[in-house]
Amino acid sequence: MSETMLTVILALVKCVFSLAFVMQIVPLLIWAERKGAAYIQDRPGPNRAHILGVRAGGLIHTLPDVFKLITKEDVVPSHVFRPLWALAPIISMSVALVTFSVVPWGDQILIPAEIAEKYLGTTGPLAVNLQVADIDGGLLYVLAMTSLGVYGIMLAGWSSNNKFSLIGGLRSAAQMVSYELAMGMGVVAMFMTYGTTRLDTIMQIQSESILNWGVLLSPPVGLVAFILFWVSAFAECNRNPFDLPEGEAELVAGYHTEYSSLRFALFFMAEYANMVVASSVTATLFFGGYNIPFVNGAMLREHIDLVLIAIGVGGGVFFLFAASIAFGRRKDPFYAAMEAFKGPRPNKLAPVGGLNGLLYRALHDDTLRQHEWKIFTAIWAGAAAAHFGLIGLGAMNIASGMPLLTEIIVFVTQLNAFVVKVLFGCWMFIWVRWTLPRFRYDQLMDLGWKYMLPIGLVNILLAAVWLLIDANTMRLYAAIP
Amino acid sequence: MGVAYLPILFAVLIAVVFSLAFVGLSKYFGPHRPTASKEAVYECGVAPVGAANQRFSVKFYLTAVLFILFDLEAVFLYPWAVVFRDYVYSSVSGAGIYIFTEMFFFLGVLFLGWYYVLKRGALDWD
Numbered sequence: 001m002s003e004t005m006l007t008v009i010l011a012l013v014k015c016v017f018s019l020a021f022v023m024q025i026v027p028l029l030i031w032a033e034r035k036g037a038a039y040i041q042d043r044p045g046p047n048r049a050h051i052l053g054v055r056a057g058g059l060i061h062t063l064p065d066v067f068k069l070i071t072k073e074d075v076v077p078s079h080v081f082r083p084l085w086a087l088a089p090i091i092s093m094s095v096a097l098v099t100f101s102v103v104p105w106g107d108q109i110l111i112p113a114e115i116a117e118k119y120l121g122t123t124g125p126l127a128v129n130l131q132v133a134d135i136d137g138g139l140l141y142v143l144a145m146t147s148l149g150v151y152g153i154m155l156a157g158w159s160s161n162n163k164f165s166l167i168g169g170l171r172s173a174a175q176m177v178s179y180e181l182a183m184g185m186g187v188v189a190m191f192m193t194y195g196t197t198r199l200d201t202i203m204q205i206q207s208e209s210i211l212n213w214g215v216l217l218s219p220p221v222g223l224v225a226f227i228l229f230w231v232s233a234f235a236e237c238n239r240n241p242f243d244l245p246e247g248e249a250e251l252v253a254g255y256h257t258e259y260s261s262l263r264f265a266l267f268f269m270a271e272y273a274n275m276v277v278a279s280s281v282t283a284t285l286f287f288g289g290y291n292i293p294f295v296n297g298a299m300l301r302e303h304i305d306l307v308l309i310a311i312g313v314g315g316g317v318f319f320l321f322a323a324s325i326a327f328g329r330r331k332d333p334f335y336a337a338m339e340a341f342k343g344p345r346p347n348k349l350a351p352v353g354g355l356n357g358l359l360y361r362a363l364h365d366d367t368l369r370q371h372e373w374k375i376f377t378a379i380w381a382g383a384a385a386a387h388f389g390l391i392g393l394g395a396m397n398i399a400s401g402m403p404l405l406t407e408i409i410v411f412v413t414q415l416n417a418f419v420v421k422v423l424f425g426c427w428m429f430i431w432v433r434w435t436l437p438r439f440r441y442d443q444l445m446d447l448g449w450k451y452m453l454p455i456g457l458v459n460i461l462l463a464a465v466w467l468l469i470d471a472n473t474m475r476l477y478a479a480i481p
Numbered sequence: 482m483g484v485a486y487l488p489i490l491f492a493v494l495i496a497v498v499f500s501l502a503f504v505g506l507s508k509y510f511g512p513h514r515p516t517a518s519k520e521a522v523y524e525c526g527v528a529p530v531g532a533a534n535q536r537f538s539v540k541f542y543l544t545a546v547l548f549i550l551f552d553l554e555a556v557f558l559y560p561w562a563v564v565f566r567d568y569v570y571s572s573v574s575g576a577g578i579y580i581f582t583e584m585f586f587f588l589g590v591l592f593l594g595w596y597y598v599l600k601r602g603a604l605d606w607d
Binding site for chain 2: 007008011012014015016018019069070071072073074075076077078079086089090093094097098101132133134135136140141158161162163164166167170173174177178180181184185188189191192193195196197252257258261262263265266441442445446449450453454457460461464465467468471472475477478
């Protein structure tokens, strides 16, 4: 296999991986949004849809949603400007997916020489960077792509030829450009301290020590930059409290009022994909991305057997805990009520209210659900067993003898660290959405222009002064580049 | 150099094909029964008054112009920010102070511009 061929194939594989990474988190987030909303607002969340009695805590609800959207009619209203109207959701979605391609999700996989030469036809070992495109202007690319996202929403608003859509699109354009400014000012301070815009270099710097993580750099510059970036990310994703573009109480659905079926779904998924991307860029820039605190890639590789044992113990205990909770569910009042109803004499409750009686009767027929606890206990117990198996693998020093296995374990570990950070960021989005009310338009513009912009400017100055003083005294950050 | 950007081209292609496939899916599986009321403008239930593409507040235009002004100045900051630490930690004496004062005045002008815009009321929404 020739060199160029290999490069192209690797690039394609990484593209598909990054697409899958974003797209598989999206349904999870839709579930988390509903579940989180239910917990925060103290009401029942998704709990009805099931496959053979397995509801997976409402996770299954996303599936019927997808089928519903696929089989809905794709209404093309006659009053829209067709070309731009059709283009808008595609721009929204692709921009969200493409932005992810500069984010590194692990340091690298070093395929050992013997395997690489035999199967891939290279000379010597092959180092695969775990990032779709390692370009010089990595962070600039992210900023550029997020600003392209405005087009999707603005074109949708304008071409729909609907007053609600137009107002939504206008608001969105004004909001996104305003906060892009604050975001741009926020990252300048980070450019200065890191001295680069390459995301892989930024990651290497953060691998050195936890004190090099973005939020902790030259305090409080990193922290302020993070707050500016994070608030702007909320506005760029059009998430509450900045979701005026689709403010449903006043604008029906804003810019996507005239869209139906999967065209609407594209906007809907783009919002969640944007959340994933915003969280991963934030994790990369400020929270050490794929780094586990105090443990960098070199240390992971050196003590791979210890790492396996640690993962085995931690994961095993965690999944045993999960299994015990699932096992405890068999005594759930829900099941207990059904058991009581099944007895020779019906439950005393049943005749009380017609609705209650009907509900119990319906559940009684639905006996499949009573087996849910068994399935989950089995799954979690299996996961616990697999993790305890890892302890054995680590104790026998198998991984340290096999370079490729070591690399794969390091990759999976780092990817998991990254995913945890990304999911926490996404949870922040959901948390805030169901906690804060929506801003008024003038408040929103005031926050962006009158507060965040000058704070960003002062932060740049502060970062400059910090570095100047540091260069002449402690030289803490002299070794960074 | 250019090769580094090749994967981005792939990513764009894959993303666009993915989105197009999505739209095609509902075209294929969904019913297609257009009626007059389905195709009407989605507004309040009464017949829409006037076209949607009317004139709108000049405030939005002002925001756009201000954005272009400030964003261009932010773009000028980026190259400076990236080389800043090279100057500051270089062995040449005074290099750090030099690059700092240069940009201090630039930031000062930016700040004055922002203050002017603020006082002229361009950022007030009524």
